[in-house]
Amino acid sequence: MTDETNSVFEALAHPTRRQILQDLKDGExxxxxxxARFSVxxxxxxxxxxLLRGAGLITxxxxxxxxxxxxxxxRLALSVGDFLSTVCPEQIVLREVRRRRGPATGDVAVQP
Structure with missing residues (x-):
């Protein structure tokens, strides 16, 4: 793995950092x-x-x-996605299927 990928997984290794990422999904x-959300x-x-900033997971x-x-x-999606694609190649196919799904119906979009 590259140093960049290692830093992402190091950042994801701690439950407090994972919780911070989850909390930030709702916005800045x-x-x-x-x-204030933590007892540390x-x-x-x-x-x-x-550490999260150094890994490029937050700005x-x-x-x-x-x-x-x-x-x-x-950055989070690409880092984890690249790793999964390497160790689990069928994820590439699943990602492509999800990308093609229609946003409202879940149907696969027709490609011209």
Missing amino acids: QAAGEIA SGPTISRHLG ERRDANRILYSLAEE
């Missing part, structure tokens, strides 16, 4: 909002956020004196 959140110290959450932006975090969905 301030560092304080994220920290602020510096511990900061380290988790730093941050400053808004005055606040740091806002967002999920980097594409």
Whole structure:
């Protein structure tokens, strides 16, 4: 595996970091909002956020004196998807079938 892939899986290895990612799926959140959900110290959450950011799984932006975090969905999907495609090639076919499904009905879209 590449160093990039290793950093993603290292970031996903801890339950607190996985929970942070799940919480960010609903949208951007301030560092304080994220920290308030956990019973660990602020510096511990900061380290988790730093590791997630270093792996490219979240992004941050400053808004005055606040740091806002967002999920980097594409990076997460590509990293995990590439790994699955390598160890489980049938995932490539399943992904293509899902991509072709109609959004409302679930029917497979007709390709011209």
